[in-house]
Amino acid sequence: MILLICGATKTVNQYRHSPHIGVLFNPRKMNSISTATVIWACDNDAYNGFDSHRFLIMLEKVNSVPGCKFVTCPDVVGNAEETLRLFTEWEPVIHKYNLPVALVGQDGLESLEIPWDKFEAYFIGGTDKWKLSEGSYQIAQEAKRRSKWVHMGRVNSLRRIRYAQIWGCDSIDGSGFSRFPEQKIPNALLLLEGEPERGLFG
Numbered sequence: 001m002i003l004l005i006c007g008a009t010k011t012v013n014q015y016r017h018s019p020h021i022g023v024l025f026n027p028r029k030m031n032s033i034s035t036a037t038v039i040w041a042c043d044n045d046a047y048n049g050f051d052s053h054r055f056l057i058m059l060e061k062v063n064s065v066p067g068c069k070f071v072t073c074p075d076v077v078g079n080a081e082e083t084l085r086l087f088t089e090w091e092p093v094i095h096k097y098n099l100p101v102a103l104v105g106q107d108g109l110e111s112l113e114i115p116w117d118k119f120e121a122y123f124i125g126g127t128d129k130w131k132l133s134e135g136s137y138q139i140a141q142e143a144k145r146r147s148k149w150v151h152m153g154r155v156n157s158l159r160r161i162r163y164a165q166i167w168g169c170d171s172i173d174g175s176g177f178s179r180f181p182e183q184k185i186p187n188a189l190l191l192l193e194g195e196p197e198r199g200l201f202g
């Protein structure tokens with residue numbers, strides 16, 4: 001499983017040769033585009049307020065960089081219906097740049113029709129309650145059966161990393177790794193490399 005990190009360029013560069021670390025870009029943080037590791041992806045930053053202009057600029061910047069695993073379609077936190085509406089609008093735009101698209105799972109998606117043939121990756125989003133629900137789990141497992149790249153967002157604790165491992169996720173990210181890179185990145189890598197320790201995240 002790969003830890004994708006937004007920012008923290010100096011610390012990421014110390015571990016860039018690890019097979020468990022990668023880069024996550026978003027429309028507001030593109031400063032490390034030249035230091036992208038083999039594995040990288042793009043988030044839409046909708047959690048902090050989607051900016052379509054910045055999003056399109058990001059697509060222009062990254063479409064020629066190899067190694068992309070996914071670009072998240074714009075989404076609405078906690079609302080699967082609105083997320084699917086935005087997906088219909090933005091999926092063709094992202095594919096136009098020859099980038100793999102990720103559908104973001106949000107609350108209620110298990111009750112809706114999922115356009116499986118329209119995306120290459122599944123991003124486990126949603127509220128904390130829904131993210132780890134049975135419905136969310138079943139969608140993630142179906143995505144794995146369909147050979148989609150599966151990513152879990154907002155993973156900032158040892159417990160959440162273990163959830164992602166058990167679910168078979170290919171990658172994770174969490175804002176804590178950007179805020180406290182020197183402490184959290186090496187500790188997370190210990191776990192991902194098979195050396196879990198008690199109290200890694202306090």
